[in-house]
Amino acid sequence: MNTDKKSEAYLTFLLGDEKFAVLVNYVHEVVELNNYTRVPDAPAYMLGIFNLRGTILPLLDTRIKLGLPQKEKTNKTRILILNVRDKEDATTSIGAIVDVAREVVEIEDENIQKPDDIEGFKSTTPVTGIVNDHGDITMIMDIHRVFSVDELSHMNKTIN
Amino acid sequence: MDDNQKQFIEDILDLLNQLDEGLMQLEATPQASAPLEQVFRIMHTVKGAANMFGFEHIGELAHHLETLFDLVRDGHMQVSDDLVSITLNAFDKVRDLLQKKNLSKIEDPKELKNHLDKVKLFLERNEIAGNAIDSVSRLSAQTTFVTYLVEVYPNIKITADGNHPILYIVKDIEALGMSKVAVEVKKGKTIDHWNMILATVSTKEEIESYFLFVEQECKVIISPLAAGNLLETPAYAAKINNFLDRKITKKQLNSFFEHINNQAQKPDMSDSKDEPTPIGYQQAIIKVKKHKIDDLLNKISELVILKSQLLNVAHQTHNIALNDVAEQIESVVGQLLGVSLDISLIQIETLVTLFKRLVRDLSRSLGKKVNFISQGVDTEMDKDIIETMTQPLLHIIRNAVDHGIEPPDERKSQGKSEHGTIKLHAFRSSAFINLVISDDGKGIDKDKIINKAIKYGLINGKAQLTDDEAFNLIFHPGLTTANTISDISGRGVGMDVVKQKISELRGSIKISSSTGSGTQFYIKLPLSRSIIDGLLVKVADTQYIIPINVIERIDRIPTSLLNRKNKIQTEVMINEKPVPVLSLREQYHSEKGGPKTSDVISINVNSVIKGIAVDMIEGMMQVILKPMGDMYNDQDFISGSAILGDGAVALVLDPDRLFSRHIKKDSI
Structure with missing residues (x-):
């Protein structure tokens, strides 16, 4: 392994045909989707709550949150248990549904193309970089942008 | 501020509460040595600690106050109103400074100067007076507690479950102050005699007068044991318990307290080896985050x-x-x-100290004479619940002093004792804590509330209200019965907030009151915030828990009765009254194919009955409330979640918020 170059570990997952990666540091674990309880009168991407070995976590639909079309849950559907920042620099655990959870990979920093290098890229998207491995594209996702508790609870309020 | 100083502040704040308690006990029992020693010891600790951590002005103030109490200890000065007030006020300021944790203010000599001057002046005046104890204002005999032994020997056969007047007289006497009673029973349930220890401000003659009409039927012996409220001092109370349990004789009891009385009169004997040994051992306490x-x-x-x-x-x-x-x-x-x-349960003692302070300060400023009596101060409650309930309870007591207890001359003209009494009785029953706050004031004027409610359009003028319904009106926001809003009541929290806080804790409050003889508040609170007794119900695939405490009744109705357009306003006849019913299925679970019948759970929301319709009831259960996280803050009609035996997650409903949410939405 080449130790000279700075690299970090990422977990990759699929939403439809698109491949995404999140920093493994933020992923607590990956579990299968079992039962969850819908919480009424909440936005569509806030699916409900579920029981992770005695702890109650909110369950979020990553597809709906990103504005992608909804898809039936399959036996490959997984929940990523993520630690996201909330307002006071503390972290909260959430469960985010993805179509398929793939693998943990090392990605070298120099292989990540930053958004400003890419033409027509909007800085507001939750994708902070792209890895192009001979046409196999992986998008690096900033989970704090997708699932910031502050923002989610704010949106929850506006919708209601 | 460094960590040591922060720790010092926490410790001192604890000590200051104990000091308040000690000072008020000292005021009630000026002759007793235990509270004086406690006050002295705490001041000394505060002084030492303050100097050590660099809060020299606090140290200086404590030093001068200590000197004052040293004079008391040496018998050169008596405990007086002024002394206690000056001390309480000075330490109030210290507490205030410490709570703000503002180092520059704590170190600013100006902050405490005012109090320091007062203390110094008081000290000077008393030093000039020398040993002239007479120059210090004495507490009048009427305001101090005396503890009596009251023995009642009936000459006739009566049983505890009978209805002979003596039984009621004994009950009345019990209520004159803080009391403990033991009944000696002969064969066949006949009462041989009562032994009662009564700490009261009433005189011996007053107590005797109660027995005026039953003189022929019983013999009464009233003997004073000692000045002060002995029941409030654990060591004395233990002795009294021993007597009531017949472990020691009356003679032993008398000689024990004679000894105490002698000691109180000769404070120089403070080194006496015969100090009452406290019961039990000093329990070690650890502080945990x-x-x-x-x-x-x-x-x-x-x-x-x-x-x-x-x-x-x-x-x-x-x-x-x-x-x-x-x-x-x-x-x-x-x-x-x-x-x-x-x-996580702590004794409500700290709360009681706060109440005593409030009653003391407030009655003085209003020119009223009020005693505060507490029973069951060792009852334990969840710390969070105590914190949530502090302001509401203070409000109830504030109201009792301000509106309940009449001024002394008015009380006198009505044949009552000049001193009003406010009593807090705390006790535990199964998973609930009961708090009963009662006063012997003028009671709630039912007609006045009703008239006011009619004026504000809260109720229909023709409505016939039961006492309960009428008294419950005081919980209505915007209804204050005081004719003039005084400085004390009518600000901060109102009775509506009191009710709201109690509902939030899933507790309940009831009032009873009779004109001329006083008001009682019965408050029932769960032992813990996180344990809920609830009804498990099912709507479509979702299970909900409805807290038992708000449920009035349950009825099964054909679902077709619910199928109307206007969801919240659907009225269903229940118990021959129209009740607005909210169907959870229609509201939140649009899935078709509900069952043919629905269960309607009638709930008391701010004294109005409303219904929640569910598919079916699955049973009662005790669950542990788990928060759902900040993300669901806006779904506040669900107070949290609960994990059921099979691992499934149920949602705990907050019925109050469920209805207010829909009333809000419907009106938009």
């Missing part, structure tokens, strides 16, 4: 859930050995839950 206890509770509630799962699995296997183990685990986990909940 709150979150550690929360973590522990969380883990144990996981264990409770796993235990239910284990029981389910074990039953399915029909393996006797496995079932045995599972049941033993169930029992141990149950005990573990009990013990761990117990950890």
